[in-house]
Amino acid sequence: MxxxxxxxxxxxxxxxxxxxxxxxxxxxxxxxxxxxxxxAVFLLFWMMGWYKGFISVLNEVVVGNTDTFLILWLLVWMxxxxxxxxxxxxxxxxxxxxxxxLNKPNLAYDAGFDPSSPHKPSSHFPMWRTLFSTQRRYNxxxxxxxTLRLVSSKxxxxxxxxxxxxxxxxxxxxxxxxxxxxxxxxxxxx
Numbered sequence: 313m314x315x316x317x318x319x320x321x322x323x324x325x326x327x328x329x330x331x332x333x334x335x336x337x338x339x340x341x342x343x344x345x346x347x348x349x350x351x352a353v354f355l356l357f358w359m360m361g362w363y364k365g366f367i368s369v370l371n372e373v374v375v376g377n378t379d380t381f382l383i384l385w386l387l388v389w390m391x392x393x394x395x396x397x398x399x400x401x402x403x404x405x406x407x408x409x410x411x412x413x414l415n416k417p418n419l420a421y422d423a424g425f426d427p428s429s430p431h432k433p434s435s436h437f438p439m440w441r442t443l444f445s446t447q448r449r450y451n452x453x454x455x456x457x458x459t460l461r462l463v464s465s466k467x468x469x470x471x472x473x474x475x476x477x478x479x480x481x482x483x484x485x486x487x488x489x490x491x492x493x494x495x496x497x498x499x500x501x502x
Contacts, residue, residue, distance in 0.1 A: 321488035352403035379409040423448040462494040
């Protein structure tokens with residue numbers, strides 16, 4: 313494991329360990345609160361009502377007692393149902409921590425999965441991009457690592473640029489933890 317003179321911030325949950333002779337930095341997400349499970353259970357009950365309404369309108373369309381409005385309503389209802397099912401799935405999915413594997417000269421980054429975080433729009437169609445999103449993994453080359461920066465503007469962001477996109481890392485870390493991670497990575501890849 314690569315040693316460092318940098319001390320982790322007080323009360324930090326960041327862990328530095330060894331994995332296959334490489335250094336691994338793990339950034340766990342906050343403990344899972346019960347609120348997300350209550351929201352998921354509410355959505356499950358809501359889906360029961362959704363199903364009843366869907367079947368009722370579908371029966372009208374099949375029988376032939378229909379007009380354009382009912383067909384359009386049925387299509388919108390189906391899209392809303394798919395969206396709600398994806399929300400329920402995300403609420404029950406287990407959190408996976410963010411991880412950095414310092415496989416020099418590259419840097420592997422696994423963005424993990426935080427089911428309790430709200431979606432932050434990053435494109436023109438953010439809902440569709442993340443409807444059934446999975447963990448995102450990146451393998452940063454030395455050229456990408458040179459773009460590592462700590463941006464301080466109405467908050468603190470730790471980013472690396474790759475293929476025209478700024479990848480935000482350590483989203484749930486405190487400001488001192490982001491600063492530590494930035495300096496740690498800078499030290500390791502200097």
